[in-house]
Amino acid sequence: MRRHWPAMWLPGVRFRMSSASTALAGTGVSPSGEVHSNLTAPALVAQALRRGEGRLSADGAFIAVTGQHTGRSVQDKFVVDEPATRDAVWWGKINQPLPADRFAGLAGRVRAYLGQKAELYTQDLHAGADPAHRIRVRLVTTNAWHALFARNMFIRPEKDGLDGFAPDWTILHAPEFEADPAIDGCRSTTVIALSLETRTILIAGTSYAGEIKKSIFTVMNWLLPERGVLPMHCSANVGARGDVALFFGLSGTGKTTLSSDPERQLIGDDEHGWSDAGVFNFEGGCYAKVIKLSQEAEPQIWAASHRFGTVLENVVADGDGHLDLDDGSLTENTRSCYPIHYIPNVVEKGTAGLPRNVVMLTADAFGVLPPISKLSSAQAMYHFLSGYTARVAGTEKGLGKEPQATFSTCFGAPFLPRHPEVYGRMLQELIAKHGADCWLVNTGWSGGAYGTGSRMPIKVTRGLLRAALDGSLAKVEFVQDPFFGLLVPKAVPGIPSELLNPRDAWADKAAYDRTATQLVGLFEKNFAAFAGAVGDDVKAAAIRAAA
Structure with a gap:
């Protein structure tokens, strides 16, 4: 016994x-x-x-293996x-x-x-x-x-x-x-x-x-x-002026990195609600993916993962408990779970005001989406329902060299017990009611698809985001992208102009046109499942092939 x-x-x-x-x-x-x-x-x-x-671990975190x-x-x-x-x-x-x-x-x-x-x-x-x-x-x-x-x-x-x-x-x-x-x-x-x-x-x-x-x-x-509250799979932060920003995005799009801004307070990194009173975190902790985590790139998550009280799932350590965060022999999905107060500069009460900006992140490995676009409320609902990103080998096990489009409705399809249109309509109504600005941000590739182009510089993405969040970007002149119908800033101080229009960044313009047309077709095919359940304004905002 x-x-x-x-x-x-x-x-x-x-x-x-x-x-x-x-x-x-x-x-x-x-x-x-x-x-x-x-x-x-x-x-x-x-x-x-x-x-x-x-x-x-050597630092006191508890290491568990899930089999x-x-x-x-x-x-x-x-x-x-x-x-x-x-x-x-x-x-x-x-x-x-x-x-x-x-x-x-x-x-x-x-x-x-x-x-x-x-x-x-x-x-x-x-x-x-x-x-x-x-x-x-x-x-x-x-x-x-x-x-x-x-x-x-x-x-x-x-x-x-x-x-x-x-x-x-x-x-x-x-x-x-x-x-x-x-x-x-x-x-x-x-x-x-x-x-x-x-x-x-x-x-x-x-x-x-x-x-x-x-x-x-x-x-x-x-x-x-x-x-009457919208549940969201997103991170959220707030600026010194009380301006709240939401960040939607699938794995690999930079949601955690971009919401963890030293100039803003983190409300939460994954799950939130949006009511008429404001935004609130569902959780009191964080569950960060830590494979290949860098102390230089993610110092806050790295530090939290080396503390007593943290739970590490399937993270490899040597005999003395020293972590090897680059080792994916057990899984690429290594995780660190810690209380949110392990991260400095957080809103510990987990609540803040109404969002002024809604950011939807995509890592477009086709390299054809603009680095930032301004969305109408109807376009925001469309892209929310689409939940697009494109993955390549290295971002997910088993993928080949060619980009693969991924659509996860509401940026969280596996966790939606109700029909996606319920959440999409709520988002559109809240955006219109409270006057939030909406943005589609491409953290993926520029100048060509994966293998030809280069990853969007993080400095450029941060610069564009800060201009969006401080309100200055909304005041610049915009032009409409001919393939995706997106409003793209014509010029932004400090940002190379050739990056703003993705076609300009491609040496082979015909190749850009073919690739953009291919992605338009994928958007069109994916949205067919929702077209019968949305209003005419969202249908008009949908990405579709030219007649």
């Missing part, structure tokens, strides 16, 4: 536990072993080390098919239906499994920095390090906020439990299932902690539109 540590002590660390009935209230789990409730970071690290869940699953299991994500929500869910490959009776059976088996464990860990946390739109989340997990991940990632209530804590949503996290497709109606032994009616999330068969984070983001994406 496994020996348990006595009482609540390890050398130098005091553990705080509450009664099992209180810690597991509302979860349906009846425990037979110890329940460790709302332990602090030092206590959770000590517990994880005692249990052999991982090890410390088979080193990223999200997209094909194993399900939404329970329930009468009250059936008509509003965006069913398909992203939100696969799971019959309610199958979910009920699986949930019962997971609860029984958790109840039989010798130790469980619970964390009571918030999602949503704005109290008016906050939800209370209770995580039940078998591992101390997953509890630490959640504690870092979400908003930690003050001590008095834990008194009488009643969860709105429950996450039952059983990474070692294996589902049975024949019994549970799922695809494999891994399942991530969301019941909107019972407000329960099941995560089983995967140790990748990102499933915890993204499941709650999916919940916020479900709840907030009914409250």
Whole structure:
């Protein structure tokens, strides 16, 4: 029989536990072993080390290896098919239906499994920095390090906020439990299932902690539109004048880099809501991709990843715990999870005013989009629904030498439980109502496609962004791009004029025309799925081939 540590002590660390009935209230789990409730970071690290869940880096960060699953299991994500929500869910490959009776059976088996464990860990946390739109989340997990991940990632209530804590949503996290497709109606032994009616999330068969984070983001994406709040997969910062900027963008577009501006305060780096009162962060932490992370290029993330209390997923270290952030032998998706206060110059309350600028980032490896374009509200909805970038070898494993267009609607398709048009209409209405300026920024290639042209200089991108955010760019003369219908600045002080018009930067103009025409066709093909659900103004703003 496994020996348990006595009482609540390890050398130098005091553990705080509450009664099992209180810690597991509302979860349906009846425990037979110890329940460790709302332990602090030092206590959770000590517990994880005692249990052999991982090890410390030389700087004190906790290193965990997630095994088979080193990223999200997209094909194993399900939404329970329930009468009250059936008509509003965006069913398909992203939100696969799971019959309610199958979910009920699986949930019962997971609860029984958790109840039989010798130790469980619970964390009571918030999602949503704005109290008016906050939800209370209770995580039940078998591992101390997953509890630490959640504690870092979400908003930690003050001590008095834990008194009488009643969860709105429950996450039952059983990474070692294996589902049975024949019994549970799922695809494999891994399942991530969301019941909107019972407000329960099941995560089983995967140790990748990102499933915890993204499941709650999916919940916020479900709840907030009914409250008139737009949930967004974006970073946000604010200037000294209180001017808020939003940054949408897929992986590799520079969202984290560009929003982390030393001249502006970071509100959050990934998930936010936009209400009539302003912008608020959903989270209390950051989950940064750290493969090939440079101390020179990303000093803040690098420093946070070398601190006690941080959780490192699948990051390689030598025998002495020294990190090798260039080593992708376990996965290219190495991650660092830390509380947001580990980053200097942040808005710790996680809330700010209304956005004055909305920036949509794309890394166009075809090299044909302008470095910056001004968008109307209809164009903003179009590009929001499109969610375009183009990837090449080196930005994603398995890609060849030629650029590959990627469209992820609303810059976050995997986390949208409702139809994309719901979020697109809300964005368009909020932009029009509050008068935000909108920009499409290409951080990709110029002077040719990947392999011929060169990456857009970061100095140029930062210069254009700062001109957009301080309002000076809106006052310059614009001309319309003939291929994409975008308004492009004719001249910007300090920016080489040949970079502003992408065709001018290509030596082979005919090659530019062919490549631009090719990308126009890809936009047109992608948007066909949305054309029947948008207004005439958005249809008119759509990119289409010349007649």
